[in-house]
Amino acid sequence: MPEENGSGAGKRAGLLDTVKETVKQDLAGLKGVLAEKGKEELEALKEPEKTQLFRSIFRVKRDDTPRSRALSVLTNVFFHLHPAKINRDAVRYSYTWGMGGMSFYLFLVLTITGLLLMYYYHPTKAQAYRDILYLHHDVPFGQLLRNMHRWGAHLMIIAVWLHMLRVFLTGSYKRPREFNWCVGVILMVLTMLLSFTGYLLPDDQLGFWAVTVGTNMARATPLLGHEGPFGAQLGMTAFNDVRFALLGGSIVDANALLRAYIWHCIAIPLIASVFMGVHFWRVRKDGGISGPAPVMLESELKEEKKGPRPVILRPSGTR
């Protein structure tokens, strides 16, 4: 029995010993490997751009070679709006004034601040004005948010006008950019309509009377307004004319507020985004930004060519 016991105990001890021995060996092995692996990991931390995680996001080497510089623009979805290279003088502030880019940046700022404002705003007569008061007095940074949205909108209109002035003064609407100028004109109108539809939303005296003055003009639309030339003859009344369609009623009231809200927050931003996409796309397809181009002399005027014009295959701004 004791022997059996002993042998049994010996067996148990043997198993335990084996396990102990194995674990010991493993630990001894791990000690070396862990130190090695840990060192590797620390080394990798010094160069994060070589990790798999980093390389999966940014696939281009970060160095000063022309290839990497070009690829870092071309392989980034947010940057690929740009060409890889541009006319050396196109980066001069005195040429573009940066107004187009600033308009777009302000549009983004307005989208973000507008989205945040939407969390606090109900487009109803009962609540709209109170929501603005709530923003002013209770929402953390609510007043700042509203201020940024308001002043950003004003700045954007000025930026868009100055952009148009610069495009005109540089003659950038000329061949082959005629169509993109037209898209730009539409975008300018949309910018002003965006601002105008937003004017009513606080539902205060300022917005109410501004929109009343503005939409009263629609009454006088020729043919389609009840006070416009030939409107009455065509059966227009205050309850079926174009002003009624704009306001959803014959006065600026709850329906007008809802319509202004939907135009302001959904419809016009969507339409404007589509036109912006076309605008930017065409800037590239029409050969990049227009200049500064070498001056042409009067003596070099040539006869206008008729027929289709060639598509520009290298849209980087050089001819």
Added chain:
Amino acid sequence: MWGDWHQLWHIVSVPDNVPIVALLFLVPFYTWYGFREAFAHDRLIGQLEADPQMAKTHHRKPYPYKTGWDKEVHVWPYLMRIEFLAAIILTVILMFWSITLNAPLEEPANPSLTMNPSKAPWYFLGLQEMLVYFDPWIAGVVMPSLIIVGLMAIPYIDANPLGNGYYTYKQRRFSIWAFLIGFLALWCVMIVVGTFIRGPGWQWFWPTQTWDHNRLEFAVNRNLHEIFGIQNRWIAAAFGGAVVGLYFVVAGYLMHRLCMLTEFSRKIYQRMTLLQIVTLHTLLILMLSLPAKMAVRLLFRIKYVLVTPWFNI
């Protein structure tokens, strides 16, 4: 009452008027900035025209350039760093403005309490100011549509291939004058007038003149045909139509003379198709009808030139 600086401050410091105060500085600044570049280019053009040998070898920009320099630069970093910087500066300006000045909020909307003056948003004040001189269907509907159509027509009626992609005044005198008269003299000035000059009852108050809500203006505006003693409304309509037609003919002829003024503009005029010429003249005549009607109103106190049973002009 004159010298009322408090009144002026009251108008200028209305939060929504701050953009127009900014406009007062920004638009002249950038116009000057554009013209400075234009004159630099014009000087270069003058030199190149005087010296054909130089024209053959010159890089044709007023900016420094040496042979061997790259004609292009990488967008990353040379353009993108400017864009990021611009975004940061713009954000700082916007933040500063938003922290220092609160967006306006008046009393709750009240249809039974009319604001006096009740003004459209500032960017539409040019159109509202036009209401003084034209009926709403022209000022509020026809003119804005014409502005949009006219702007979109510019590239198709400007037959001058010079000045494409660089600032110049010398090579594009006519188009620059036409555009700046429209944009600066009509659009921007009318906005400034609508903001700073127009007070209660949309009456004219000079800067520092007190806004008097009880002021009455005894303006006797007559229609043109009444001055000539025409009683019958059909004859009056025909007479008014003839006057408007005469304006178009005379203005069209003057525009034609203007296009024939210099040898260069004659050359460009020759290149234009009939459709381009007709569109150009029509749009410019319609644009100039605003200052024309303003002159007729302010100098002769004439309300309508053309009176018909359906509409008046």
